[in-house]
Amino acid sequence: MEIIICILAGILFATGVYNILQKQLLRIAIGTGLISHAAHLFILTMGKLKRGQPPIIEEGITNYTDPLPHALILTSIVISFGVTSVVLVLAYRTINENKTDNMDQLRGNEYE
Amino acid sequence: MIFAALAPLFIALFIPLLSKIKAKIHTGFFVLLVPLFIFLYFIQFVGLDFTPVLQTYQWIPSLHINFDFYLDGLSLLFVLLISGIGTLVVLYSIFYLNYKERLHEFYVYLLMFMSAMLGIVLSDNVFVLYTFWELTSFSSFLLIGYWHFKDRSRYGALKSMLITVLGGLSLLGAFVIMYVLTGTASIQGMINQADIILNSSYLPLILVLVLLGAFTKSAQFPFHIWLPDAMEAPTPVSAYLHSATMVKAGLYLVARFFPVFSSYEWFFITVTTFGIITLCWGSFMAVRQTDLKAILAFSTISQLGMIMAMLGFGTDVAIFAAVFHILNHATFKGSLFMVAGIIDVQTGTRDIRQLGKLFTLMPITATLAFFGTFSMAGVPLPFLNGFYSKELFFESAIALQAQSTGIASVLVTIVPYLAVAGSIFTFVYSMYLFFGLFGRNKNKQFNLRQKIKEAPIGMLISPAILVLGVIIIGLVPNLFNQSFLQHAATSIRSTATMESVSFWHGFSTPFIMSLVVVIVGAILFITLSKWQKVYDVFPGKWSFNRVYDRSLETLDTSSAKWTNFYMNGSVRTYMSLILGTLFTISFVFMYITDGFSIDFSDLAPVTILEVVVVLSIIVAAVGTIFTNNNVAAILILGITGYGVTILFVLYRAPDLALTQLVIETITVTLFLLCFYHFPNLKKRTESVTTKSVNLIISVGFGLLMTMIGISAYSGNAFAKISDYFIETSLPIGDGKNIVNVILVDMRGIDTLFEITVLGLAGLTVFSLIKLKNDKEAK
Amino acid sequence: MSNLVVLPIIIPLLAGIIIAFFHKKLPIARALSKIFIVINLIVAAYVTYLVFTNGMIVLETGSWQAPYGIVFVADPLSVILVLTTNILTTACLFIAPKLVSDVREKYYFYTFTFLLVSGVSGAFLTGDLFNLFVFFEVLLMASYGLIVLGGGKVQLRESLKYLLINLFSSIIFVTTVAFLYAVVGTVNMAHIAERVQEVEQTGVLTTIGIVLFFVFATKAALFPLYYWMPKSYTVPNPVVSALFGALLTKVGIYSIMRIYTLIFVTDELTSKFFIIIAGLSMLFGVIGALSTNDIKLLMSYNVIPSIGFILLGIALANENGLGGATYYLMHDMIIKTALFLIIGVIVYAAGTADLRKLGGLIHYYPGLGWSLFIATVVLAGIPPLSGFIGKLLLLRGSVENGEIIIIIVALLSSLLILYSVMKIFIQGFWGEKDASFKPVSIRGMLAPIIGLLAVSVFLGIGAEFVYPYINEVAVYLLDPEIYIQAVLKE
Numbered sequence A: 001m002e003i004i005i006c007i008l009a010g011i012l013f014a015t016g017v018y019n020i021l022q023k024q025l026l027r028i029a030i031g032t033g034l035i036s037h038a039a040h041l042f043i044l045t046m047g048k049l050k051r052g053q054p055p056i057i058e059e060g061i062t063n064y065t066d067p068l069p070h071a072l073i074l075t076s077i078v079i080s081f082g083v084t085s086v087v088l089v090l091a092y093r094t095i096n097e098n099k100t101d102n103m104d105q106l107r108g109n110e111y112e
Numbered sequence B: 001m002i003f004a005a006l007a008p009l010f011i012a013l014f015i016p017l018l019s020k021i022k023a024k025i026h027t028g029f030f031v032l033l034v035p036l037f038i039f040l041y042f043i044q045f046v047g048l049d050f051t052p053v054l055q056t057y058q059w060i061p062s063l064h065i066n067f068d069f070y071l072d073g074l075s076l077l078f079v080l081l082i083s084g085i086g087t088l089v090v091l092y093s094i095f096y097l098n099y100k101e102r103l104h105e106f107y108v109y110l111l112m113f114m115s116a117m118l119g120i121v122l123s124d125n126v127f128v129l130y131t132f133w134e135l136t137s138f139s140s141f142l143l144i145g146y147w148h149f150k151d152r153s154r155y156g157a158l159k160s161m162l163i164t165v166l167g168g169l170s171l172l173g174a175f176v177i178m179y180v181l182t183g184t185a186s187i188q189g190m191i192n193q194a195d196i197i198l199n200s201s202y203l204p205l206i207l208v209l210v211l212l213g214a215f216t217k218s219a220q221f222p223f224h225i226w227l228p229d230a231m232e233a234p235t236p237v238s239a240y241l242h243s244a245t246m247v248k249a250g251l252y253l254v255a256r257f258f259p260v261f262s263s264y265e266w267f268f269i270t271v272t273t274f275g276i277i278t279l280c281w282g283s284f285m286a287v288r289q290t291d292l293k294a295i296l297a298f299s300t301i302s303q304l305g306m307i308m309a310m311l312g313f314g315t316d317v318a319i320f321a322a323v324f325h326i327l328n329h330a331t332f333k334g335s336l337f338m339v340a341g342i343i344d345v346q347t348g349t350r351d352i353r354q355l356g357k358l359f360t361l362m363p364i365t366a367t368l369a370f371f372g373t374f375s376m377a378g379v380p381l382p383f384l385n386g387f388y389s390k391e392l393f394f395e396s397a398i399a400l401q402a403q404s405t406g407i408a409s410v411l412v413t414i415v416p417y418l419a420v421a422g423s424i425f426t427f428v429y430s431m432y433l434f435f436g437l438f439g440r441n442k443n444k445q446f447n448l449r450q451k452i453k454e455a456p457i458g459m460l461i462s463p464a465i466l467v468l469g470v471i472i473i474g475l476v477p478n479l480f481n482q483s484f485l486q487h488a489a490t491s492i493r494s495t496a497t498m499e500s501v502s503f504w505h506g507f508s509t510p511f512i513m514s515l516v517v518v519i520v521g522a523i524l525f526i527t528l529s530k531w532q533k534v535y536d537v538f539p540g541k542w543s544f545n546r547v548y549d550r551s552l553e554t555l556d557t558s559s560a561k562w563t564n565f566y567m568n569g570s571v572r573t574y575m576s577l578i579l580g581t582l583f584t585i586s587f588v589f590m591y592i593t594d595g596f597s598i599d600f601s602d603l604a605p606v607t608i609l610e611v612v613v614v615l616s617i618i619v620a621a622v623g624t625i626f627t628n629n630n631v632a633a634i635l636i637l638g639i640t641g642y643g644v645t646i647l648f649v650l651y652r653a654p655d656l657a658l659t660q661l662v663i664e665t666i667t668v669t670l671f672l673l674c675f676y677h678f679p680n681l682k683k684r685t686e687s688v689t690t691k692s693v694n695l696i697i698s699v700g701f702g703l704l705m706t707m708i709g710i711s712a713y714s715g716n717a718f719a720k721i722s723d724y725f726i727e728t729s730l731p732i733g734d735g736k737n738i739v740n741v742i743l744v745d746m747r748g749i750d751t752l753f754e755i756t757v758l759g760l761a762g763l764t765v766f767s768l769i770k771l772k773n774d775k776e777a778k
Numbered sequence C: 001m002s003n004l005v006v007l008p009i010i011i012p013l014l015a016g017i018i019i020a021f022f023h024k025k026l027p028i029a030r031a032l033s034k035i036f037i038v039i040n041l042i043v044a045a046y047v048t049y050l051v052f053t054n055g056m057i058v059l060e061t062g063s064w065q066a067p068y069g070i071v072f073v074a075d076p077l078s079v080i081l082v083l084t085t086n087i088l089t090t091a092c093l094f095i096a097p098k099l100v101s102d103v104r105e106k107y108y109f110y111t112f113t114f115l116l117v118s119g120v121s122g123a124f125l126t127g128d129l130f131n132l133f134v135f136f137e138v139l140l141m142a143s144y145g146l147i148v149l150g151g152g153k154v155q156l157r158e159s160l161k162y163l164l165i166n167l168f169s170s171i172i173f174v175t176t177v178a179f180l181y182a183v184v185g186t187v188n189m190a191h192i193a194e195r196v197q198e199v200e201q202t203g204v205l206t207t208i209g210i211v212l213f214f215v216f217a218t219k220a221a222l223f224p225l226y227y228w229m230p231k232s233y234t235v236p237n238p239v240v241s242a243l244f245g246a247l248l249t250k251v252g253i254y255s256i257m258r259i260y261t262l263i264f265v266t267d268e269l270t271s272k273f274f275i276i277i278a279g280l281s282m283l284f285g286v287i288g289a290l291s292t293n294d295i296k297l298l299m300s301y302n303v304i305p306s307i308g309f310i311l312l313g314i315a316l317a318n319e320n321g322l323g324g325a326t327y328y329l330m331h332d333m334i335i336k337t338a339l340f341l342i343i344g345v346i347v348y349a350a351g352t353a354d355l356r357k358l359g360g361l362i363h364y365y366p367g368l369g370w371s372l373f374i375a376t377v378v379l380a381g382i383p384p385l386s387g388f389i390g391k392l393l394l395l396r397g398s399v400e401n402g403e404i405i406i407i408i409v410a411l412l413s414s415l416l417i418l419y420s421v422m423k424i425f426i427q428g429f430w431g432e433k434d435a436s437f438k439p440v441s442i443r444g445m446l447a448p449i450i451g452l453l454a455v456s457v458f459l460g461i462g463a464e465f466v467y468p469y470i471n472e473v474a475v476y477l478l479d480p481e482i483y484i485q486a487v488l489k490e
Helices: A002-020 A025-046 A067-098 B002-021 B027-043 B073-096 B103-122 B126-144 B151-182 B187-192 B194-199 B203-217 B223-230 B235-244 B246-256 B265-286 B292-313 B316-347 B363-377 B385-398 B407-438 B457-475 B481-492 B509-526 B544-566 B571-592 B608-626 B630-650 B654-675 B688-714 B722-728 B738-746 B748-777 C002-021 C026-054 C076-099 C102-125 C129-148 C153-184 C189-198 C203-220 C229-234 C238-262 C268-290 C295-301 C303-316 C319-350 C366-379 C386-400 C405-429 C446-461 C463-478 C480-488
Strands: B053-060 B065-071 C057-060 C071-074
Touching: A002 A025, A002 B571, A002 B608, A002 B688, A025 A067, A025 B608, A025 B630, A025 B654, A025 B688, A025 C153, A067 B654, A067 B722, A067 B738, A067 B748, A067 C129, A067 C153, B002 B027, B002 B065, B002 B103, B027 B073, B027 B103, B053 C463, B065 B073, B065 B103, B065 B126, B073 B103, B073 B235, B073 B246, B073 B316, B073 B457, B073 B481, B103 B126, B103 B235, B103 B246, B126 B151, B126 B187, B126 B223, B126 B235, B126 B246, B151 B187, B151 B194, B151 B203, B151 B223, B151 C386, B151 C405, B187 B194, B194 B203, B203 B223, B203 B246, B203 B265, B223 B235, B223 B265, B223 B292, B223 B544, B235 B246, B235 B292, B235 B316, B246 B292, B246 B316, B265 B292, B265 B407, B292 B316, B292 B385, B292 B407, B316 B363, B316 B385, B316 B457, B316 B481, B363 B385, B363 B407, B363 B457, B385 B407, B385 B457, B385 B509, B407 B509, B544 C268, B571 B688, B571 C153, B571 C203, B571 C268, B608 B630, B630 B654, B688 C153, B688 C203, B722 B738, B738 B748, B748 C102, B748 C129, C002 C026, C002 C057, C002 C071, C002 C102, C026 C057, C026 C071, C026 C076, C026 C102, C071 C076, C071 C102, C071 C480, C076 C102, C076 C238, C076 C319, C076 C446, C076 C463, C102 C129, C102 C238, C129 C153, C129 C189, C129 C238, C153 C189, C153 C203, C153 C229, C189 C238, C189 C480, C203 C238, C203 C268, C229 C238, C229 C295, C229 C303, C238 C295, C238 C303, C238 C319, C238 C463, C238 C480, C268 C295, C268 C303, C268 C405, C295 C303, C295 C319, C295 C405, C303 C319, C303 C386, C303 C405, C319 C366, C319 C386, C319 C405, C319 C446, C319 C463, C366 C386, C366 C405, C366 C446, C386 C405, C386 C446, C386 C463, C446 C463, C463 C480
Parallel strands: none
Antiparallel strands: B053 B065, C057 C071
């Protein structure tokens, strides 16, 4: 199963990157969302899957899934959320100010 | 010794204060004392029983950078030239520059230069030598740009800096290589271990780098192009830096390292070739010039080439002659520059086409110029020092023996002819200079525009003293021989002693060569106007100046073209380049190190439910690419997020699942808020190439991550540290939810700063929106 | 005692939060910012002193023993960089009231700056790879705040690109941490290092190392990953540009230095690869600098070659190489700040960043002109100023390893760097006095710049007082055991 999840994460990365390579800002934003999912899946997988109970101590159970990746993913999810919100608002403002959502028109090589 | 060398630098710091006093006394009078005292200090060392002195002062001993000042005969010659000519130049400048100029600035640069130059010739430590070397380049830069409101000054300053700093840097390269090879930063130490350098495989490179340093500084062909443009500097500077001292630093360097390289045949070949070419080219080009200082600049280039060639010959006579000519050249060329300055000030022009008939108007100047030019031409008269060294030059040129066949032997055969040819043109430009100024002007409309008077006495003192030097050495050529020149020559080559120099020693070959020079030179000078057209054909429009200008221009334009090509502001280009490089190189490394491995032994079982979830995530992810509706695309993104949430549930990560659920919901809302009002996604209209490039990059990158992921998973070799967390969560961390304990306790710092990130994000979003509202309110 | 280590991170964090409450009351915010940064500078200096007299300080946060909890490690390299960070931030905060507009100051300029410092110091001090990621995010988030501050069209646009590329590389970073965790089962750097040594760095580890290198190289703006950098450093306020130029890329190269001295070995293949990247960074950076007439952009491009120089030192992996890299890193942080500030003042004074429109400024601003001249000479590595010492060490290291071509490249790029910046002096300051020009006052702006230049000159002329410590850093970096032992206490 771990291998399947690795492949899934790889596909998420690939689709995310494909979206980032597009012109429209929304697609780029969506792309970043996809790759952060991919990253989280990778972290989870690297701690092995389904090798025990959820990491909440209960008497009589000694076998738990690896709790560290969970903690790392939690931190990462919150951070990604912070960054994503900035990206979105910034994108919103950029589109408003520049009157376009096309990255090709946001290159800025024209003389300013 | 260190105080003598660094004194000018320290005094320079106080010069700006001097200008505050606003006294009626020219700043130059204060400055004059500095080189004078240095000269008097060092003149004490001159004598028959001179022995080298070494003084060491620590600076950065842990890096082997110390003031190891070594005064031997060669250094002494240069030190005296620097301080002696320095004194005369400062004296001359007092009358040349008037109060309205930014005098303190001028003298600060000049004193900086003086220290730097003394430092070069006294340092035994290569790194300190290099330090002073660059200091001369920069003080020269500032002095050439002294009148920086002129375009030509700025141009000349930049050019000289680029070329000399290029040389300086290559010198640094050579020094570092030699330092690492020999383990010492001392030049004397390197000379003692010359074998190591000579046997090193880096030898050719070292030689090229050292010579590049020397040739650029000493304006050797084809690096000579900066010198004529350096003439934009005030004339005292030209006389001092660009004739008597700084340009000789390259010669000093070659002489200093002569004992290291002299047995290496390519040293002989390179130095001789470049020297001889420079001699011929410089003198040939001097005849073409119309600006007084340009003539002198090319003449300096040519004379430097001649000395360089003699250092290349490397025989006893040649080395002695080189040392002798360094002294002689300083006297006659220094006086000539000062004469040029006088004429510039008195007549208001330096254009030789607009000058002439000055003999009667300026008799003293003319007399001084006579001695200078005729000595430079090497006219055989017993009171001109130039003749002696020129004849020694011929003598050494014909005495060269071919050590081997090949290039060296060809060189040996043609050197005498080239020596004569170069000297003939030297004669021609000397006469051209003298008669151009003081003879009659051939131009019929010629009319001197203003009343011309003889220069004030103050301005004449310095050139007069130098001319006196020309005459004294001419009359008593052996005056400084034993006590002074001999020491200099033997510190380059221990056997380079010279019993005596005499004016007349029969109809020897050198004397005949001198006669040929005078006769042919005179003929060429008289017929000058007939053959001058040759310059239109050769070098014509083609020159090294043009090469310099063009290459600088090309550098600017092509770098702009190139940079704008890939720095096109498109995120797509940037990302493609970044990711393309990343996965290509990572794959290469993975391939070379055999990094891919896959291990099926330790895997979780696959269930249908999981597969269904995984497939739906994939479908949704691919779907984002093909949707052309804002809301739909955002919602599909949401589906992938919720799919991941389900995976979290399946993989027994309840905290994650809850958090992901909340965050995903908020994110989707935010997406909708931000993009709802914007125009819908458009159908893509990219070309097939763009599409396939995108596809290759995204698939390549995804593949890379999957492959590393699988290999990393399969390669695990150690127990995870998590076991510790599971064990201690309850007893030490006092919490049942291990993930929570990790977050708030064991890795509490992560969480603290994670909150900081969130806070910052909030602040950023707030300012982004608030600032906009404020703007709109206004 | 060891709790001191966390202070350079916590003080700016608290300072940022406290100042946020006074953001509308500028006089108070300004005064507070100066007080806090000076306190932090003193603390950093004290920690540096302690580390060099008593040895490394390791702090296990929450008393969770390494490798399980997060550790902060004050080792010679990190404290030197923390100290340098504080020195240059002090200069920036003293010039800020003059050079930053009131509106921007009110919108949390000081808070963002302090959190940037907190994040940077955290990144230098942490001994935990995942925690490094968190600090990266702190400093990046603070930098996002700074870069968009009060921006118009252009600024928003460039910020967006900056943000996207950094976001992407952060995600790869965290993924790579996970990969490493899979192989070695830990995220503590000392522990990773120990375990990597045990398995003798298998193929997959080398690959992960390279991906990690790319992550940091993107942040460090090395060839061929620097595309996001030049323009995004040009658009914000000059003080922000100075902080970015001095700190952000340096954290990236610091991380490369850390992981490639501690965790991964620089074998022959990696070394060659790094040297090629270093050389190309030197050349392409300076080519970029020559390509433009915008003096701010010109300066931004000049960030790239210096990162190349530092990478060269890392690639050489010998005493002189690493010492040179450290010296160069320190020098470059100081001088880049000074240069960005000088450029900022020029633009402020002349009202344009277009080199073709500048000229004759020396008649009005001699102090500024000479500051630029000195800074240029320092930057080009002309002795006896600070750039030279680092470069000399790097050259020595290269010869010792027989890397001759890179020497030629390094020297050539030094010349071109000199040319590119000296152009500003020649065209901008020299020239005829323009009588119609109306000079504006730049009072108080020069003092912080001159302060930085003084530090820079001292680093060169007074190298004897500094170099032995740097050499200590180099010797220390060559032996990762010291770090591992100090953290894991086995």
